[in-house]
Amino acid sequence: MTVNRMTTSDDFGELIAASWARCHSFGLAHDSRPAAVDLDRPARQQLHEENGILLDTTESEVLPYYDNILANSRSLIMLSDGQGRLLRHWGDRRFVETGRPDLFREGCSWQERHNGTNAIGTAIACGQAIQVQRNEHFLTANRFMVGCAAPIRDVNRRLIGVLNVSSDAYLPQAHTLGMVKLMAISVENRLMARAHSRDCYLLTLNTNPDNLDSQWSGLLALDGDGAIVAVNQRAGQLLATEQLQQPICELLDLGLDDLLAQADRDSFQLRTRTQRRLFGLLRAPSARLNGHAPPRPSTPQRLAADGPLTFADIEFGDEQVRRCIRQATRVSDRDIPILIHGETGVGKEVFVKALHQASERRDQPLVAVNCAAIPSELVESELFGYERGAFTGASTEGATGLIRKAHKGILFLDEIGEMPARAQARLLRVLQEREVTPVGSTEAYPVDIRLISATNQTLREQVEAGTFRRDLYYRINGLAIELPRLRDRSDKRALFRQVHAYYREPDQPAELSSALLDMLERHPWPGNIRQLINVMQVALAMADRESIETWHLPDDFIRDLNAVTSHPAAPTANVAAHPLPDQPAGSALDSLLEVYNQHQGNVSRTARHFGFSRNTVYKRLRELGVR
Numbered sequence: 001m002t003v004n005r006m007t008t009s010d011d012f013g014e015l016i017a018a019s020w021a022r023c024h025s026f027g028l029a030h031d032s033r034p035a036a037v038d039l040d041r042p043a044r045q046q047l048h049e050e051n052g053i054l055l056d057t058t059e060s061e062v063l064p065y066y067d068n069i070l071a072n073s074r075s076l077i078m079l080s081d082g083q084g085r086l087l088r089h090w091g092d093r094r095f096v097e098t099g100r101p102d103l104f105r106e107g108c109s110w111q112e113r114h115n116g117t118n119a120i121g122t123a124i125a126c127g128q129a130i131q132v133q134r135n136e137h138f139l140t141a142n143r144f145m146v147g148c149a150a151p152i153r154d155v156n157r158r159l160i161g162v163l164n165v166s167s168d169a170y171l172p173q174a175h176t177l178g179m180v181k182l183m184a185i186s187v188e189n190r191l192m193a194r195a196h197s198r199d200c201y202l203l204t205l206n207t208n209p210d211n212l213d214s215q216w217s218g219l220l221a222l223d224g225d226g227a228i229v230a231v232n233q234r235a236g237q238l239l240a241t242e243q244l245q246q247p248i249c250e251l252l253d254l255g256l257d258d259l260l261a262q263a264d265r266d267s268f269q270l271r272t273r274t275q276r277r278l279f280g281l282l283r284a285p286s287a288r289l290n291g292h293a294p295p296r297p298s299t300p301q302r303l304a305a306d307g308p309l310t311f312a313d314i315e316f317g318d319e320q321v322r323r324c325i326r327q328a329t330r331v332s333d334r335d336i337p338i339l340i341h342g343e344t345g346v347g348k349e350v351f352v353k354a355l356h357q358a359s360e361r362r363d364q365p366l367v368a369v370n371c372a373a374i375p376s377e378l379v380e381s382e383l384f385g386y387e388r389g390a391f392t393g394a395s396t397e398g399a400t401g402l403i404r405k406a407h408k409g410i411l412f413l414d415e416i417g418e419m420p421a422r423a424q425a426r427l428l429r430v431l432q433e434r435e436v437t438p439v440g441s442t443e444a445y446p447v448d449i450r451l452i453s454a455t456n457q458t459l460r461e462q463v464e465a466g467t468f469r470r471d472l473y474y475r476i477n478g479l480a481i482e483l484p485r486l487r488d489r490s491d492k493r494a495l496f497r498q499v500h501a502y503y504r505e506p507d508q509p510a511e512l513s514s515a516l517l518d519m520l521e522r523h524p525w526p527g528n529i530r531q532l533i534n535v536m537q538v539a540l541a542m543a544d545r546e547s548i549e550t551w552h553l554p555d556d557f558i559r560d561l562n563a564v565t566s567h568p569a570a571p572t573a574n575v576a577a578h579p580l581p582d583q584p585a586g587s588a589l590d591s592l593l594e595v596y597n598q599h600q601g602n603v604s605r606t607a608r609h610f611g612f613s614r615n616t617v618y619k620r621l622r623e624l625g626v627r
Contacts, residue, residue: 011131012130012131012132012136015122015126015128015130016117016122016132016136018126019112019117019121019122019125019126019138020117020138022112022113022125023112023116023117023138026112026113028113028116028138028139030138030139030140031139031140032116032139033139033141034102034103034108034114034115034116034139034141034142035102035108035109035114035115036102036108037102037105037107037108037109038102038105039105039106039107043107044106044107047081047085047087047106047107048087050081051081051087051160051161053191053194054079054081054087054152054160054161054187054191055079055087055088057187057190057191057194058079058161058163058187059088059090061190061194062183062186062187062190063077063090075091075165075166075167075176076089076090076091076104076165076166076167077089077090077091077163077164077165078104078110078120078163078164078165078166079161079162079163079164080110080120080161080162080164081160081161082124082158082159082160082161082162083109083111083124084109084110084111084114084120084121084124084162085107085108085109085110086104086105086106086107086108086109086110087106087161088106089104103115103142110162111124111125112124112125112138115139115142116137116138116139116142117132117136117137117138117139118132118137118138118139118142118147119131119132119147119148119149119164119166120147120149120162120164122149123149123150123151123162123164124151124159124162127151127159128150128151129148129149129150129151129177129180129181129184130148130149131146131147131148131176131177132146132147132148132149133146134146144168145166145167145168146166146167146168147164147165147166148164148165148166148176148177148179148180149162149163149164149165149180150162150163150177150180150181150183150184150185151184152184152187152188153188153233154188154191155191155192155195155221155230155231155232157233157242161187162184163180163183163184163187164180165179165180178376178378179378182215182216182378185215185216185232185234186215188232188233189215189217189219189232192219192221192230192232193219195221195230196221196229196230197283197285197286198285198286198287199223199285199287200221200222200223200229200230200285201221201222201223201224201260201263201282201283201284201285202219202220202221202222202282202283203219203220203221203222203235203248203259203280203281203282203283204217204218204219204280204281204282204283205217205218205219205220205234205235205238205239205278205279205280206218206238206278206279207238207277207278207279207372208279208344208370208372208373208415209267209269209279209530211370211372211373212267212279212280212281214373216234217234218231218232218234218235218236218237218238218239219231219232219234219235220232220235220239220248222248224285225247225256226247226248226249226256226259226260227245227246227247227248228241228243228244228245228246228247228248229244229245230244231244238272238276238278239251239252239272240272240274250273251272251273252270252271252272252273253270253271253272253273253275253555253556253559254270254271254554254555254556255554255555255556255616258538258554258555258556259282260282261538261541261542262280262282262538263282263283263284264282264283264284265282265537265541266281266537267279267280267281268280268281268282268534268537268538269345269527269530269531269534270556271527271556277344277526277527308353308357308362309350309353309354309357310354310357310358311325311329311354311355311358313350313354313498314347314350314351314354315491316491316494316495316498317490317491317494318484318489318490318491319490320482320483320484320488320489321483321484321489321491324351324481324482324483325354325355327479327481328351328355328479328481329355329358329359331478331479332355332358332359332360332450333359333360333361335450336478336479337431337450337451337452337453337475337476337477337478337479338355338451338452338453338478338479338480338481339452339453339454339455339459339476339477339478339479339480339481340352340452340453340454340455340481340482340483341454341455341456341480341481341482341483342454342456342482342483342484342485343456343485343528344456344527344528344530345486345527345528345529345530345531346483346484346485346486346528346529347483347528347529347530348414348454348483349368349412349414349454350529351483352366352368352410352412352452352454353366355410355452356409356410359410359450361408361409361410361450364408364409364410365405365406365407365408365409365410366406366409366410366412367402367403367405367406367409367410367411367412368412368414369382369383369402369411369412369413369414370414370415371413371414371415371416371417371418371419372414372415372418373415376420379419379420379423380422380423380426380439381399381401381439382401382402383401383402383403383423383426383427384401384403384426384430384436384437384438384439385399385400385401385403385404385436385438385439386399386401386438386439386440386441387438387439387440387441399438401436401438403430403436403447403449404436404445404447406447406449407447407448407449408448408449409449409450410449410450410451410452411449411450411451411452412452412453412454413451413452413453413454413476414453414454415454415455415456416453416454416455416459416476417455417457417459417462417467417468421467421469424468424469424472425469427472428469428471428472428475430447431451431472431475431476432475434446434447434448435447451476453476459473459477460473485525485528486525486528486529486531486532487523487524487525492520492521493517493520493521495529495532496512496517496520496521496532496536497512497517499529499532499533499536500512500536500540500548503533503536503537503540504540505540507545508540508543508544508545509545509546509547509548511547512547512548513547513548516548516549516550519550519561520532522561522564523557523560523561523564524560524561524563524564525560526560535553535554535557538552538553538554539552539553539554551607555616595609
């Protein structure tokens with residue numbers, strides 16, 4: 001006899017309870033049969049035509065990256081449209097065996113009113129990703145499986161489909177839910193890119209440059225004038241907007257010319273108008289390259305042959321940096337963990353790479369893990385590995401995990417303050433017992449690692465707030481060092497020259513002027529060395545084969561500088577005599593037009609005359625109605 005009593009997981013209990021209430025209101029009973037459907041050929045063809053792009057994008061551009069789920073013989077992937085009608089399924093054929101064919105026929109409705117509480121229908125009803133355990137299904141007939149599903153939305157946030165992974169096995173599902181979320185976001189992003197990559201710029205955004213390639217990144221499509229054509233949910237959260245046709249430069253502290261100059265280059269730093277620091281990657285429209293030369297390569301050329309980073313590449317006489325190096329090298333070959341503090345962008349990862357080269361473990365692996373870049377549901381399996389079949393979607397061969405990959409070498413945990421609580425507990429056991437047990441396994445593997453952690457947060461405050469384990473904090477806090485902010489370093493001028501030499505092309509001038517070095521030295525550098533690199537790359541791109549001058553620098557660089565000085569700082573007297581971007585234009589608009597006409601409409605020469613960026617000239621000319 002089946003006991004029809006609802007038992008729910010902690011995470012989704014309220015949603016499951018609400019779903020059961022809806023099922024009662026629909027007149028369903030636990031022994032009701034799932035709704036049958038048998039579409040004829042024309043109806044199936046119409047269903048496919050209506051959802052052709054969604055189907056093709058999912059099958060050809062997303063599923064190949066998740067073949068480990070398809071390789072698991074105990075799971076089935078299902079894709080429905082926004083109305084819960086099944087479009088296609090992939091994976092385990094046992095789900096469609098005799099006795100259940102109606103559930104998995106194309107066109108079958110998985111809405112709650114037809115199929116009771118289930119992952120697809122309940123995800124549609126509540127509008128979010130959800131996990132439905134066996135006995136949480138309202139219909140007894142569906143209790144042979146566990147389902148995890150996530151909605152798929154278009155750029156207007158309209159529900160267009162649901163992606164589901166179901167299993168008939170009693171296996172942990174937290175990791176599977178994380179994978180389904182990633183897959184759904186992947187589909188959304190691919191659909192946006194597919195629709196707009198030909199004619200629009202695609203701007204990827206995230207809070208850290210190391211996770212720009214993550215499916216959790218924000219994505220915007222921009223037209224040639226910088227207006228937002230499409231925006232995914234994550235980008236809307238980062239920029240606090242989902243408004244289309246809004247100029248992107250109204251949201252960013254960066255001019256349009258400076259932004260577009262970053263196209264097809266490396267990642268760069270930017271700030272929102274609310275002073276939130278982000279990182280971006282910009283791709284130019286594919287149609288723009290037709291009949292044109294390809295963009296300049298984004299990989300910088302070193303002056304010397306490529307080689308591993310050493311401390312000679314990052315220290316030029318600053319006493320605090322020198323002290324950090326001295327302390328770290330003295331303990332690097334001892335069993336003493338190192339905790340590096342420092343603002344975002346001060347060069348924590350570069351410091352660790354140089355320390356690795358200076359240690360006895362230089363010939364062993366350095367495994368760097370950004371704890372903030374891994375979705376929380378997947379942190380444990382990524383770090384500690386998992387046994388074959390440990391969860392739905394797990395590779396049939398299992399996974400070693402990043403900690404075991406660092407065996408005999410150095411494990412670098414960046415942004416460790418972002419590590420979820422469960423992973424903190426497992427990490428503590430690894431550090432105490434010197435062995436790691438993969439998810440779903442009972443076998444422990446010995447590991448020999450040197451641990452280096454880094455954070456831009458105050459971990460002690462997180463300990464007091466209860467978000468970071470006190471025992472783990474004292475376990476990782478062996479030697480604590482703090483890398484200085486760029487504005488506090490005494491060797492800034494040498495560092496400026498080093499970055500310039502690193503990123504300039506061979507045919508560009510080899511020296512920076514003293515006046516420009518003075519300006520760089522006065523700058524507050526809120527983004528530290530990472531900001532310096534971005535500013536230098538933009539300036540070199542704008543200067544081309546000329547020496548870098550003020551008008552080659554980004555507008556936000558000038559604004560930062562003006563914020564800490566009582567008058568505009570610039571390397572030429574010209575600049576001080578004219579308003580810079582944040583100053584009132586006043587009568588300067590008239591003089592701008594006069595100079596613009598003198599130079600026969602040449603924006604670059606006009607910008608050079610006044611000593612500010614071309615984007616500022618464009619902005620002033622638009623105010624005058626000239627462009």
